[in-house]
Amino acid sequence: MADNCNLARVLGLFLVLTLFHNPITVAGQNIPAVALFTFGDSNFDAGNKQTLTKGNVAQGFWPYGKSRDDPNGKLSDGLIAPDFVAKFMGIPIEIPAALVPNVNVSRGASFAVADATLLGAPVESLTLNQQVRRFSQMKAANWNDDFIKKSVFLIYIGANDYLNFTKNNPKADASAQQAFVTSVTNKLKNDIGLLYSSGASKFVIQNLAPLGCLPIVRQDYNTGMEQCYEKLNDLAKQHNEKIGPMLNEMAKTTPGFQFTVFDFYNVIIRRTQRSMNFRTFITNSSCCGVGTHNAYGCGLPNVHSKLCEYQRSYLFFDGRHNTEKMQEMFGHLLFGADPNVIQPMNVREIVTYPVDEPMREYWVPQTSSATVQARDYSSSSSRGYEFY
Numbered sequence: 232m233a234d235n236c237n238l239a240r241v242l243g244l245f246l247v248l249t250l251f252h253n254p255i256t257v258a259g260q261n262i263p264a265v266a267l268f269t270f271g272d273s274n275f276d277a278g279n280k281q282t283l284t285k286g287n288v289a290q291g292f293w294p295y296g297k298s299r300d301d302p303n304g305k306l307s308d309g310l311i312a313p314d315f316v317a318k319f320m321g322i323p324i325e326i327p328a329a330l331v332p333n334v335n336v337s338r339g340a341s342f343a344v345a346d347a348t349l350l351g352a353p354v355e356s357l358t359l360n361q362q363v364r365r366f367s368q369m370k371a372a373n374w375n376d377d378f379i380k381k382s383v384f385l386i387y388i389g390a391n392d393y394l395n396f397t398k399n400n401p402k403a404d405a406s407a408q409q410a411f412v413t414s415v416t417n418k419l420k421n422d423i424g425l426l427y428s429s430g431a432s433k434f435v436i437q438n439l440a441p442l443g444c445l446p447i448v449r450q451d452y453n454t455g456m457e458q459c460y461e462k463l464n465d466l467a468k469q470h471n472e473k474i475g476p477m478l479n480e481m482a483k484t485t486p487g488f489q490f491t492v493f494d495f496y497n498v499i500i501r502r503t504q505r506s507m508n509f510r511t512f513i514t515n516s517s518c519c520g521v522g523t524h525n526a527y528g529c530g531l532p533n534v535h536s537k538l539c540e541y542q543r544s545y546l547f548f549d550g551r552h553n554t555e556k557m558q559e560m561f562g563h564l565l566f567g568a569d570p571n572v573i574q575p576m577n578v579r580e581i582v583t584y585p586v587d588e589p590m591r592e593y594w595v596p597q598t599s600s601a602t603v604q605a606r607d608y609s610s611s612s613s614r615g616y617e618f619y
């Protein structure tokens with residue numbers, strides 16, 4: 232009896248600590264039982280590339296998935312951000328890869344494939360356009376229109392287009408860059424329109440990371456210590472500047488169209504520039520891989536890649552994907568953060584927002600004062616480190 236009491240007390244304490252540990256998110260509360268669909272590239276790939284390719288892919292091998300003892304085709308040492316968002320939405324199963332036969336897609340699926348692009352014809356992958364077509368093909372057999380309309384469509388795409396462009400056009404001038412950004416963002420608009428035509432109405436668009444700060448980019452372009460490759464950061468910025476206004480226009484001209492934009496660019500920049508405040512101590516090289524920034528070859532059979540000891544101190548697990556610890560943080564931010572991080576709504580808000588109703592607020596460019604406010608807010612926090 233006394234033992235039981237002690238056990239209850241320990242469990243109670245554990246519960247309290249767990250709640251404090253997740254200051255933003257209380258999972259599942261008043262969230263309708265809808266689905267989460269993801270589209271895009273390796274960041275959201277839940278195993279599609281592994282299914283599509285004939286050969287072996289690195290993400291099918293240790294140390295990918297190491298925190299779960301399960302290299303299941305995700306590019307992380309464990310779960311990825313959409314897994315956490317799904318959990319916070321109260322979805323009881325992991326969102327499966329749509330291209331794997333006979334998976335349970337009742338609460339959503341990942342259509343994202345590593346190496347995906349908006350333009351071009353990616354090898355052993357799918358463009359966003361092809362992913363949307365897959366979704367449309369699977370629709371009738373799996374989800375009804377009302378369910379799709381209420382569900383969340385989370386998209387992260389474009390990084391591979393800009394990496395490829397920069398590699399093939401190292402001397403591109405400003406006007407060539409602008410022209411490319413315009414063709415990429417126009418294609419994105421087109422594909423989002425296509426998803427809307429298939430019945431989707433709630434869109435969560437993650438803007439592009441500062442691509443020039445990826446360890447693989449620092450390594451490939453020999454940027455030296457502490458430097459990001461600014462040309463790629465610039466392209467990402469130009470791309471990101473177009474996303475909010477483009478979606479505002481779609482929401483104003485398309486009945487029932489709802490969206491929000493997750494400012495992933497600044498989430499990564501803040502963790503890179505003020506890494507101590509975020510306890511992301513190592514931001515310029517990866518946890519797993521070889522090379523000057525440990526950025527190449529994680530998981531490949533013929534590479535004796537280095538694996539770091541403390542994954543949770545690293546912003547990046549491999550040359551271009553974040554550690555599970557960071558993915559969990561992004562999941563929290565997507566689901567519950569303030570408008571300085573995701574605007575005009577977070578996932579919790581967009582999923583509870585009535586369907587067919589026009590949005591009350593639209594995306595606005597971040598002013599520097601908004602950034603300062605965010606900083607004041609977090610530095611006054613009693614947690615002692617920044618969360619946003």
Ligand SMILES: *[C@@H]1O[C@H](CO)[C@@H](O)[C@H](O)[C@H]1NC(C)=O
Pocket residue numbers: 322323324335337338
């Ligand atoms: C699919 O998953 C849902 C939970 O999301 C569950 O209720 C249902 O029974 C599962 N279906 C099958 C066939 O396993």
Ligand SMILES: *[C@@H]1O[C@H](CO)[C@@H](O)[C@H](O)[C@H]1NC(C)=O
Pocket residue numbers: 348350351352353354392395396399
């Ligand atoms: C990469 O760039 C080349 C040259 O511009 C282009 O031909 C190719 O289609 C691009 N690949 C992808 C996957 O976008």
Ligand SMILES: *[C@@H]1O[C@H](CO)[C@@H](O)[C@H](O)[C@H]1NC(C)=O
Pocket residue numbers: 455456457515516523524
């Ligand atoms: C990463 O940054 C740290 C601290 O600024 C620096 O000491 C280190 O040399 C950098 N590493 C690389 C590979 O650039």
